[in-house]
Amino acid sequence: MTQAEENNMLPLGLDIGTSRIVLAHRDGDGVECRSELNAFTTIPYTKLTEGVLNKESVPHTVQGQEIVVYGNEAARFADLAHKETRRPMVNGMVNPSEPGGLALIRNIIQHLAGADSGAGRKMCFSVPAPVPGGEDNVKYHESALRDVLRSMGYEVMSINEGLAVVYSELEDTNYTGIGVSFGGGMCNVALAYLSVPVTSFSVPRAGDFIDASAAAATGESANRIRMLKEQSFKFDGNSPDRIQQAMSVYYDDMNRNLLQAMEQAFADARMLPKLHRPVPLVLSGGSAMPEGFRERFEQALRASDFPIELSEIRMAPDPLNSTAKGALVAALADM
Amino acid sequence: MRLEHARKPGSRRLVFSVADIQAAPRAAWAVLCPRLLTSGAISGFICSHLLEWQAGRVEDPSARLKFLRTMTQSPGARRLSASGTWRRRAGALVLIALVAAVAGSSHSGLSGANKSVQQPAPVAHRFPAQSPVPAASVWLVERTSDFELYSNGLRIERDSLTTSRPRLARALRRLPGGRFESLERPDPAGIVFHSSESEMAPFEASHAEAVKRQGAGLLSYVRNGHLYSFVIDRFGRVHRILEDSEKADHAGHSIWADSNWVYIDLNETFLGVSFEAGGENEMSRGGTLNTAQLHAGRVLTEMLRSRYRIPAENCVTHAQVSVNPSNFRIGYHTDWANNFPFEELGLGNNYEQPLPSISLFGFEYDDAYLASAGAPLRESLPRSKEEARQAAVRSGLSPTGYRTVLRGRYLQMRKALRIPTFPQQG
Numbered sequence: 109m110t111q112a113e114e115n116n117m118l119p120l121g122l123d124i125g126t127s128r129i130v131l132a133h134r135d136g137d138g139v140e141c142r143s144e145l146n147a148f149t150t151i152p153y154t155k156l157t158e159g160v161l162n163k164e165s166v167p168h169t170v171q172g173q174e175i176v177v178y179g180n181e182a183a184r185f186a187d188l189a190h191k192e193t194r195r196p197m198v199n200g201m202v203n204p205s206e207p208g209g210l211a212l213i214r215n216i217i218q219h220l221a222g223a224d225s226g227a228g229r230k231m232c233f234s235v236p237a238p239v240p241g242g243e244d245n246v247k248y249h250e251s252a253l254r255d256v257l258r259s260m261g262y263e264v265m266s267i268n269e270g271l272a273v274v275y276s277e278l279e280d281t282n283y284t285g286i287g288v289s290f291g292g293g294m295c296n297v298a299l300a301y302l303s304v305p306v307t308s309f310s311v312p313r314a315g316d317f318i319d320a321s322a323a324a325a326t327g328e329s330a331n332r333i334r335m336l337k338e339q340s341f342k343f344d345g346n347s348p349d350r351i352q353q354a355m356s357v358y359y360d361d362m363n364r365n366l367l368q369a370m371e372q373a374f375a376d377a378r379m380l381p382k383l384h385r386p387v388p389l390v391l392s393g394g395s396a397m398p399e400g401f402r403e404r405f406e407q408a409l410r411a412s413d414f415p416i417e418l419s420e421i422r423m424a425p426d427p428l429n430s431t432a433k434g435a436l437v438a439a440l441a442d443m
Numbered sequence: 444m445r446l447e448h449a450r451k452p453g454s455r456r457l458v459f460s461v462a463d464i465q466a467a468p469r470a471a472w473a474v475l476c477p478r479l480l481t482s483g484a485i486s487g488f489i490c491s492h493l494l495e496w497q498a499g500r501v502e503d504p505s506a507r508l509k510f511l512r513t514m515t516q517s518p519g520a521r522r523l524s525a526s527g528t529w530r531r532r533a534g535a536l537v538l539i540a541l542v543a544a545v546a547g548s549s550h551s552g553l554s555g556a557n558k559s560v561q562q563p564a565p566v567a568h569r570f571p572a573q574s575p576v577p578a579a580s581v582w583l584v585e586r587t588s589d590f591e592l593y594s595n596g597l598r599i600e601r602d603s604l605t606t607s608r609p610r611l612a613r614a615l616r617r618l619p620g621g622r623f624e625s626l627e628r629p630d631p632a633g634i635v636f637h638s639s640e641s642e643m644a645p646f647e648a649s650h651a652e653a654v655k656r657q658g659a660g661l662l663s664y665v666r667n668g669h670l671y672s673f674v675i676d677r678f679g680r681v682h683r684i685l686e687d688s689e690k691a692d693h694a695g696h697s698i699w700a701d702s703n704w705v706y707i708d709l710n711e712t713f714l715g716v717s718f719e720a721g722g723e724n725e726m727s728r729g730g731t732l733n734t735a736q737l738h739a740g741r742v743l744t745e746m747l748r749s750r751y752r753i754p755a756e757n758c759v760t761h762a763q764v765s766v767n768p769s770n771f772r773i774g775y776h777t778d779w780a781n782n783f784p785f786e787e788l789g790l791g792n793n794y795e796q797p798l799p800s801i802s803l804f805g806f807e808y809d810d811a812y813l814a815s816a817g818a819p820l821r822e823s824l825p826r827s828k829e830e831a832r833q834a835a836v837r838s839g840l841s842p843t844g845y846r847t848v849l850r851g852r853y854l855q856m857r858k859a860l861r862i863p864t865f866p867q868q869g
Contacts, residue, residue: 119839134840137851230839279504280619282495283511302494303511384491440505440839441512 119230120221120262121436123272123429124213124253126197127292127315127394131220132432139436141429144179144216146292147193149186151175167219171208178212179219183331192331199312200236200294201249214256226261232439233257234269234431236294237308265442270298271305272434275441277390277424284383286416288366289431290393292316295366299374299416301383309373313365315395321361322354343400359401363408374415386419392430396423499619506837581749591683597742599673603662603682607669610690611711613860614704623705625859628712631687632701633757634747635694635709635764636740637671637717638778646677646733654678661719668692671715673743679735681743687751691715696775697764698806698853700799701757707856709764713757714747716740737787744788755790762820763793766800771850773800774812781817794819801827802834805849 121132130143144167151157153175161168161175168177177185186193196202196209203209233253238246250266257264267275273287273296283303289296292315298308316330319337323330328351341355391402406421424430494514501507585592591599614632615623641661644653658676665671665684672691674682685691693715699706706712718736732740747753760779767775774780785792794817800806801824808824816824835845 137848275504275508279507280622282498282619283508302491302498302515303508304515437505437508441509 117229119232119436119439119442120225121272121432121434121439122217122231122233122257123269123431123435124197124217124233124235125269125291125394125431126195126200126294128428129213129216129220130429130432131217132429132436134436134440139429139433141426141432142220143428143432144220145183145193146197146213146216147182147186147195148176148178148212149182149189149191149193151177151185151189167215169215176208176212179216183335186331187335192329198293199316200291200296200310201245202252210252210256213253214260217257218260229262230265230439230442231257231262232265232267232435232442234272234435235266236291236296237268237270237298237310239294239310239312265439267435267438268298268305268308269294269296269310269431270308271300272431272438273390273392273424274298274300274434275303275437276430276434277392278388279437281388285387286389286418287434288389288391288393288396290314290362290391290395292394295362295393295395297366297370297373299387307373309369311366311369313362315393318355318358318362318395321358322351325354325357326351337398338394341398343398343404359398359404360408362395363405367408367412367414371413371415383416386417388419389421390424390430391421392424392427394428397427495619500617503834503838505839506834509837581746593742593746595742595745597681597739597746599681599683599743601683603666603674603684604686605666605669605684607685607689607691609688611861614706614712615856615860616704617702623856623859625861628704629688630751631712631714631747631753632704632706632751633699633709633713633753633759634744635697635713635715635759635761636779636783637693637715637761638720639665639674639717640721640778641719643677643719643721658719665717671717673714673716674719675716675736675739675743676719677733677736679733679739681739687714687747693717694761694764696766696768697761698766698800698804699757699759699764700803701754705799705803705856707853707860711860716743731782732784737784740784741788744790756793756796758785758788758790759793759796762816763796763798764800766806768853771806771846772812773798773806773808774815777812777815780812780815780820792819795823797823797827797830802830803849804853805831805846807846 118134123130123132125146127146128143129146130141132139132141134140150171151174153170153173157175158168158170161177166177166181167179168175168181170176182193194206196206196212198205202213206212235250235253236246254264254266269289269291270287273289274283274285277287278285278300284301286297286299294310294312295314296308296310299306315334315337319330319333322328322337323333326333333351333355336351337355341352343356343359347353347356391405396402396405402421402423409418409421426433494511497514498507498511501510581593581595581597583591584594587601589601591597591601593599610631612627612629613625614628616626618624639661642657644650644657646654654677658678661676662674662682662684665674669685669690669692671693672683672685672687672689674684676682690710691714692710694709694713697707697709699709699713718732718740720732720736744758748755748758760783762774762777762780765776766773783794785794798806801808807828813821813824831845831849832842835842838845838848840848
C-alpha cells in the first residue's frame with residue numbers, strides 16, 4: 109500500500125457548524141484542517157456562467173434554472189449580488205426552512221474530503237448539546253447527519269462539540285476541564301473529568317445572534333456585519349465606530365447569557381466529581397476570535413458567582429479548528 | 444468559586460494502606476469494593492490519582508484518551524450524568540483494574556503491570572521498575588594525585604588522567620501529558636560498558652611484557668582521544684581517564700531511556716567504562732573477562748551507582764545503545780552485544796530490557812546486528828518491535844507511518860537538547 113493510500117484510510121474529524129464545516133485529518137506528526145463556509149447562494153443558470161465556475165473550480169451544483177454556489181465562494185457571490193447567504197443550518201442544527209440543506213451539507217463535505225474518500229473510513233462528527241427542552245431536535249439533527257455520512261461510505265460516530273474542545277485542548281490535564289465552543293449558531297459547553305463528559309449543554313445565543321442584533325441596530329446586513337466581525341472587530345472600549353460598539357454590546361450580552369447558563373448547569377449538578385485541583389477552561393470557536401475576547405470573558409466570569417474553581421482561562425491556539433481536531437482525536441482513540 | 448464535596452451522612456471513612464491493597468486477593472475486591480465505594484473520598488481520591496498517573500505515562504494524545512475512556516466507561520456507567528452513580532461505578536471499575544495492575548506489578552515488574560491493565564496505546568516503551576540503589580554506600584577513603592581509594596576496596600589510578608570539556612548534561616524529562624522537557628542532569632545518569640576491542644596477547648606469564656605494552660598503548664590511545672571515562676586493564680586495574688563531570692567520546696549517536704528520562708547521545712549524560720578486551724571474534728571464541736577485571740568492574744560499578752544513585756537498568760552495553768541516525772538502524776557499534784557479565788557486576792540481566800531506540804524512536808535492526816547479538820539481546824528485539832507495532836495499530840497508523848512519526852520525534856528531541864551534529868564517534 110502506498111503512503112497516499114495509507115493516508116486515505118486514516119480517520120477524519122468533522123466539525124459541522126452553523127457557520128463553517130471543518131475537516132481535520134492526520135498529516136504526519138500533525139493535524140491538517142480544511143474548512144468551508146456552511147452557506148450557499150443561488151445565481152441564475154446560464155451555460156456561460158456554469159463554464160466559468162467550472163473553469164475557476166468554484167464548488168457548485170445546478171438545480172433547474174439556478175446554480176447553487178456553496179462553500180467559501182458563496183459569501184463572495186452573495187456580496188456581489190447584495191443578498192444574504194442562505195444557511196443549511198441554523199442555531200447549530202439542520203435548517204427546517206431549507207429543504208435542500210442536507211444535500212448541500214453533503215456537497216460541502218464531499219468538496220472538503222474528496223469524492224471517493226468514504227469507503228469504510230472512520231469519521232467522527234460534532235453535534236451540539238441540546239438546549240433545555242430541545243433534545244428531540246438534536247436527535248433528529250444527529251440522525252440526519254449520520255445518514256448523510258453513512259451514505260458517503262463513512263463509518264461514523266458523533267461527539268459533543270464542547271467535549272471535542274476538551275479532547276483537542278486539554279490533553280495535558282488528562283482531559284479534565286471545561287471546553288467552550290463559541291460557534292455561529294450556538295455556544296456549546298462541556299465539563300469533562302478524565303475524559304468522561306460530566307455535563308454538557310448549549311445556548312442558542314452565539315455568533316449569528318451578534319450579527320443579526322448588530323445588523324438590526326445599525327441597519328447593515330448581517331452578512332456584512334459578519335465579514336467586519338471576522339476581519340477587523342476587536343474589543344476596544346473607546347471605538348467611535350457604531351458597528352464596533354453594537355458588536356461589543358451584543359458580545360457582552362452573549363457572555364452574560366452563557367455564564368448564567370453555566371452557573372446554573374454546574375450548580376445544579378450536585379454530584380459533580382470531586383475536583384482535587386482547579387481545572388482549566390478553554391475558549392474556542394470562530395466567535396471567540398476577536399482580539400480581547402478572552403479578557404472580556406474572564407472579566408465577566410470573575411464578576412459572576414462561578415461554582416467551579418478554575419486554574420486558568422485560555423484561548424485555544426487554533427480556535428476555528430479546535431472542534432474538528434477534538435473530533436479527530438476521538439476518532440483515533442476509537443480505533 | 445470553589446466546589447465543595449459533601450460526604451453522605453452516615454458514611455464511614457475507611458482507611459487502607461497500599462500494602463493492604465496489594466496483599467488482598469483479587470476475589471476479595473468483590474467484598475471490599477462496596478465498602479470502599481460508599482466511603483466516597485477514598486475511592487475518588489485513589490482512583491483519580493492512580494488513573495492520572497497511568498494516563499500520564501501514555502504519550503500519544505489519542506492513545507491516552509482511549510486509555511482513559513476504557514478505564515472510566517463500563518456498560519453500567521455508559522449513561523454518564525452528573526450524579527454520584529458515575530463516581531461510584533467508575534470508581535469501582537477503575538480501582539479494581541488499577542489495584543490489580545499494582546498487585547501484578549509486584550511480581551513481574553512494570554511490564555507485567557501494563558499487561559494486566561488493558562494496554563494503553565501507545566505504550567511507546569515499557570520501563571521496568573527501577574531497582575534500588577545498593578544499600579551499602581561506598582565512600583571515598585583517600586584521594587591523592589596518583590590514586591583514589593574507596594571503602595569497598597576500589598582503587599582508581601589517576602596517572603592517565605586528562606581533561607576534555609564539561610558534559611552538556613541535558614536529558615529529556617517525561618512530563619504529564621506525554622510531553623518532554625529538556626533539563627540539566629549534572630550527575631551521570633548511567634554507565635555504558637565498552638570493550639576496547641584491542642589486540643590481545645595471550646594472558647600468560649610468558650607474554651607479560653606484551654600484555655603490559657598493549658595495556659600502556661591502549662591507555663595512551665584512549666587518553667589522547669578522550670574515549671572513555673574509565674579503563675579496566677587486563678590486570679584489573681581501574682584507570683581514570685576523565686573526571687566524571689567531563690565528556691568522554693564513548694557512545695556517539697546513542698539512545699537510552701528509563702521511566703523518567705530519555706537520553707539521546709549518551710556522551711553527555713552517561714559515563715563510559717571500557718574493559719580491555721578483544722572484539723567480537725575474540726568473544727565468539729570464548730574470550731571473556733578475567734577474574735580481576737570482573738572484580739574491578741563490580742567495585743567500580745558499585746561505587747558509581749552509590750555515588751550518583753544510578754539505577755541498575757541504566758548500566759548497559761554499547762551494543763544496546765548505539766544507533767546510526769543516517770539509516771535509522773541500531774548497532775552502529777556492537778561491543779558487548781553478547782556475553783556481558785551483568786550478574787557478576789551486581790546487575791540484573793539488562794539484555795532483557797526492550798530497546799527504546801526501537802520502541803520510542805522507530806529505529807530498526809538488521810541481520811548483521813542479529814548475528815552479533817547473543818540470545819538474550821536477540822530475544823528482546825522482537826518484543827521491542829512488537830511494542831512499536833501494537834502502538835502503531837492503536838494509533839490508527841501503519842507501522843511505516845508510525846515509525847516515521849517516531850523518527851521525526853527523535854530529530855525534534857535532538858534539537859531540543861541542542862545536540863551539535865558531530866561525525867559518528869565512539
